[in-house]
Amino acid sequence: MLFREFAEFCESIEKISSTLELTDKISNFIKGLENDDLYNVILFLIGRVYPTWDERELGVGVGLLYEVLENVGGIKKEKIEEMVRELGDLGLASERIVKGRIMITLEAEELTIKRVREIFDEISSLIGEGSRKRKVLLLTGLYGLATPLEAKYLTRLIMNEMRLGVGEGIVRDAIAKAFGVDEELVERAYMVTSDLGKVAVIAKNSGKKGLEEIKIRLHTPVRMMLAQVAESFEDAVSEMGEVAVEWKFDGSRVQIHWGDGELKIYSRRLENVTKALPEIAEEIKKNVKEGVILDGEVIAVKDGRPMPFQHVLRRFRRKHGVSRMVEKIPLQFYAFDILYCDEEIVDKPLAERRRILESVISESERIKIANQVRTRNKEDIEKIFNDAINAGHEGVMLKNPNSPYVPGKRGKHWLKLKYVMETLDLVVVGGEWGEGKRSHLISSYELACTDETTGNLLRVGRVATGFTDEDLEELTELFKQIIVTHEGKNVKFVPKYVFEVAYQEIQKSPKYESGYALRFPRFIRLRDDKDVSEADSIKRLEDLYNLQFKRKT
Ligand code: AMP
Numbered sequence: 001m002l003f004r005e006f007a008e009f010c011e012s013i014e015k016i017s018s019t020l021e022l023t024d025k026i027s028n029f030i031k032g033l034e035n036d037d038l039y040n041v042i043l044f045l046i047g048r049v050y051p052t053w054d055e056r057e058l059g060v061g062v063g064l065l066y067e068v069l070e071n072v073g074g075i076k077k078e079k080i081e082e083m084v085r086e087l088g089d090l091g092l093a094s095e096r097i098v099k100g101r102i103m104i105t106l107e108a109e110e111l112t113i114k115r116v117r118e119i120f121d122e123i124s125s126l127i128g129e130g131s132r133k134r135k136v137l138l139l140t141g142l143y144g145l146a147t148p149l150e151a152k153y154l155t156r157l158i159m160n161e162m163r164l165g166v167g168e169g170i171v172r173d174a175i176a177k178a179f180g181v182d183e184e185l186v187e188r189a190y191m192v193t194s195d196l197g198k199v200a201v202i203a204k205n206s207g208k209k210g211l212e213e214i215k216i217r218l219h220t221p222v223r224m225m226l227a228q229v230a231e232s233f234e235d236a237v238s239e240m241g242e243v244a245v246e247w248k249f250d251g252s253r254v255q256i257h258w259g260d261g262e263l264k265i266y267s268r269r270l271e272n273v274t275k276a277l278p279e280i281a282e283e284i285k286k287n288v289k290e291g292v293i294l295d296g297e298v299i300a301v302k303d304g305r306p307m308p309f310q311h312v313l314r315r316f317r318r319k320h321g322v323s324r325m326v327e328k329i330p331l332q333f334y335a336f337d338i339l340y341c342d343e344e345i346v347d348k349p350l351a352e353r354r355r356i357l358e359s360v361i362s363e364s365e366r367i368k369i370a371n372q373v374r375t376r377n378k379e380d381i382e383k384i385f386n387d388a389i390n391a392g393h394e395g396v397m398l399k400n401p402n403s404p405y406v407p408g409k410r411g412k413h414w415l416k417l418k419y420v421m422e423t424l425d426l427v428v429v430g431g432e433w434g435e436g437k438r439s440h441l442i443s444s445y446e447l448a449c450t451d452e453t454t455g456n457l458l459r460v461g462r463v464a465t466g467f468t469d470e471d472l473e474e475l476t477e478l479f480k481q482i483i484v485t486h487e488g489k490n491v492k493f494v495p496k497y498v499f500e501v502a503y504q505e506i507q508k509s510p511k512y513e514s515g516y517a518l519r520f521p522r523f524i525r526l527r528d529d530k531d532v533s534e535a536d537s538i539k540r541l542e543d544l545y546n547l548q549f550k551r552k553t
Contacts, residue, residue, distance in 0.1 A: 001037045003111040003146075006044065007153045014164055019453055022166060026174035030200065038204060039197035040113050044153075045171055046455075047162040049120050051195040052531070053221045053270035056124040060135060060158050062484055062494060065090065068139040069155075073097035084485045090159060095152035098143060111145050116154070159494055167455035168533070171196060179203040185211045191223040191408035192216055194270055216293065216344040216407075218259040221266040223408030224295065225337075227397060229422060230415035233378045233385075236398040239412065244350060244399040245381050246370045247388040248416055249334055251299030252312045252529050256333075258284055259291040267316060268529045276318050279326050280333050280366060287367050289360040293340035295405075296370065300329045306392040310525055317528065335361060336370040336397075339405055346405040350413075353405065374401060385417065394418050422544065423502050424449070424518070425527050427457055427535045431479060433489040434472075441472045442479055442491065447499060447521070449514055452537045458514035460541065463501050466523030475526065498535045500524040506545045516541050 009029050016022050026045065030038055043049065050056050066077050069090075073080070075097070083093040109115075119142050123135050139158075143151055156162050172190060176183040181203050189199045189211045202210040216222055230236045236243055253268040254277075263281050265274045274281055280298065288294070300307040300315065311329045318325050338357040339346050345353060354372060361369055373384060385396045395418040403413035426447035434443030444464035448457040467475070482494040502522045509517035516538075 001033065001041075001113050003113050003116050003150055006041060006113060007147070007149045010045075010153050010162065010164055011149060013166070017165060017454075019170060022170050023173045023177060026166070026171065027177040030174065031178045035201050035205070036117075037113050038200050040117050042171060042175070042197040042200045044113075044157055045162065045164065045166055046168055046196065047157060047160045049157065049160075050124070051197070053194050053266065053272065055272055056121075058120060058124050058158060059126075059131075060123065060139065062090075062159075062482055064132065064135060065139070065155065065158060067136050068143060069094060069097050071136070071140045072101055072143045074101070081485050085487055089156070089161075089163065090484060091152045091156040091163065094143070094155040095148045098146055098151035099148040108145055111142075111150060116142070161495065163456075165454035165456060167451075167453050168196065169453060175200045175203050179207060181208050181211060188407070189214045192220075194221055194223060216340055216346065218291070218293065218340065219257050219262060219264055221255055221257070221264075221270040222293070222339060223270070224253055224255060224268060225405055225407060225414060226410035227414035227416040228410055228412055230398055230417045233381045233398075233417070236415050236417070237376055237378060237381075239415075240398070240400045242374055242376050242401060243381070244354070244401045245373045245375060245384050246336055246397045246399065247384070247391070248394045248397045248418065249297040249299050249370070250306055250309050250392070250394045251297040251334075252309070252316060254296060254298050254333070255339075256280075256284060256292075256294045256296070258288055258294070261290075269531045269534075273316050276316050276322060277331065278322060280331055283364055283366045284333070287362050287364050289341075291340075291342045292338060292360055294335045294357070294361075295337035295339060296333055296335040298331050298333050301332050302330065313526070313528055332366050332368060334368050334370045336372075337405060339407075346407065349402045349404065350399055351401040354401075423500050423524055424541070424544075425498050425500050425530055425535045426460060427495050427532050428479070428493060428497050428499055429457055429459065429495050430490065430492045432462075432491070438472070440476070442476045443467070443472055445475075445479075445499065445523075447501065447518075448495070448535075449541055450533065450535050450537045452539060455533070457495055457532075458538055459512040460514045461509075461512060461517045461521060463499065463518075463521040463523050465521075466502075471523070478526075495532050498527040498530045498532065500527050506541060506548060508545070514538055514541065516545060 013022055013025050030041060033041060049058055066080060069080055070077055080093055083096055084090055087093055119138055123138055126134050146154055172186050173183050176186045186199060190196055192214055193199060255266045257264045263285055264272055265277055267273045298312060300311045315325055315329050335357060338353050341356050358369060363369060388396055398415040400413045426449055428445050429448045430446035431442040432444045434441045444462050446462050448459045451458055479493055482496055483491045484494055485492045502524055503518040503520060505519040507517050507519055511517060
């Protein structure tokens with residue numbers, strides 16, 4: 001298929017807001033595609049070049065793309081920034097730049113999806129010295145072949161932001177419709193493989209049966225099961241009867257695959273973080289039976305107390321000088337579930353999985369099994385809750401002992417009860433440089449929630465308090481890399497990072513497109529264990545708004 005046909009299709013659906021109509025259009029578009037095109041189109045539609053857990057990445061930042069566009073258009077960066085401000089995004093600016101380019105290629109080849117994929121794969125394979133230059137060259141060549149419309153979508157794809165109003169849910173439903181299979185089945189296959197492109201190809205070739213046969217496999221990460229907020233101890237007990245109570249550790253989630261002599265550790269975003277956690281990897285190898293997938297939490301402990309969660313994330317981010325960090329920030333792994341033991345075991349009840357978990361691990365200094373108490377008694381739960389808080393953790397998890405492990409699901413089988421007020425996880429979309437002493441720092445940040453259906457980001461306000469000077473230094477370094485435009489002291493970012501913020505109240509407000517604003521928002525921490533798509537949605541804001549209303553009356 002020609003890349004032009006894909007770009008034209010994107011253009012044709014960009015203005016559609018009806019979910020049903022979008023699903024229909026996408027379903028029709030993908031129906032007749034052959035396997036490779038189908039795979040690529042599905043990923044491209046959701047703005048991805050590779051599935052999240054794939055170790056390959058383009059490694060093309062905003063700066064590099066600006067350089068390419070400067071080459072293509074023969075214009076200065078300031079001019080491009082001006083266009084972005086006028087038109088609203090780098091995609092539209094690219095379209096205009098390519099329209100105005102003077103360079104004419106004789107006998108230009110028409111870009112196919114396959115060719116674009118090949119170039120992307122080549123770019124992502126480049127490492128080390130000279131790789132940046134080569135990337136600029138390859139991309140300049142690619143834009144040289146592109147029509148203006150193709151350039152618009154190439155840029156958006158490279159920036160992982162297609163702006164089509166098409167979330168993963170719509171693509172999932174379109175796959176189900178195109179190949180006559182159940183939406184739930186597509187969803188489950190996706191949670192297990194974390195690769196919608198692959199799921200589409202299987203649905204097309206082997207239908208329902210093919211999807212049903214997709215099993216959890218060692219070394220392919222599975223979306224993690226998540227928890228809902230429990231209103232109270234009483235609610236949880238009346239919901240489940242007997243509950244399995246565990247501490248809610250204040251650390252970072254990991255999934256560990258250990259088998260066939262290989263060990264891999266995945267973060268909550270399904271990134272491979274094995275190299276950053278060598279001591280955990282080593283000790284798992286010594287203390288755990290091979291052929292398992294474990295689920296648990298990594299925490300940092302010093303002198304018997306958990307260190308703040310940021311330290312754990314610093315370990316996860318670390319690429320160089322890891323061994324120094326092993327001493328500085330000592331980690332422990334608490335296993336609380338098991339998904340695979342020589343075969344998939346997610347459909348077995350939690351109580352049985354727990355028995356299996358206990359049989360495969362021999363505990364050590366760094367590797368532990370999370371303590372679990374089964375009870376119907378409110379006082380028991382309260383006691384465990386207080387113990388957890390006194391030990392420096394967040395609260396408790398209340399789990400249904402009869403429940404299966406449902407990948408990717410935030411359901412009622414797991415309830416979390418936290419001590420602190422519920423906070424919001426919001427996407428950082430812009431910022432403002434500070435004044436006076438802080439003029440070299442980005443000192444306020446603009447936040448947005450997600451719209452789960454469309455994938456759009458809706459602003460809810462700015463946060464300017466709660467930061468230490470050290471936070472601001474670190475954040476400025478991080479956010480400087482992803483500035484798309486400047487306008488006076490204001491900057492816009494590629495939506496990439498999530499902040500956890502506390503607030504006093506959620507208010508209705510016409511000022512932002514979400515329709516809500518936060519009263520007294522305060523920065524708590526950078527959640528770089530969370531993907532943009534995992535930030536809180538407009539639906540959650542609505543729910544919290546209604547809840548606070550209920551509490552007041
Ligand atoms: P939250 O991030 O607030 O939605 O809470 C869910 C997270 O709590 C999970 O993703 C885990 O990282 C973490 N967690 C800590 N202790 C446990 C536990 N015992 N069981 C399940 N999740 C836990």
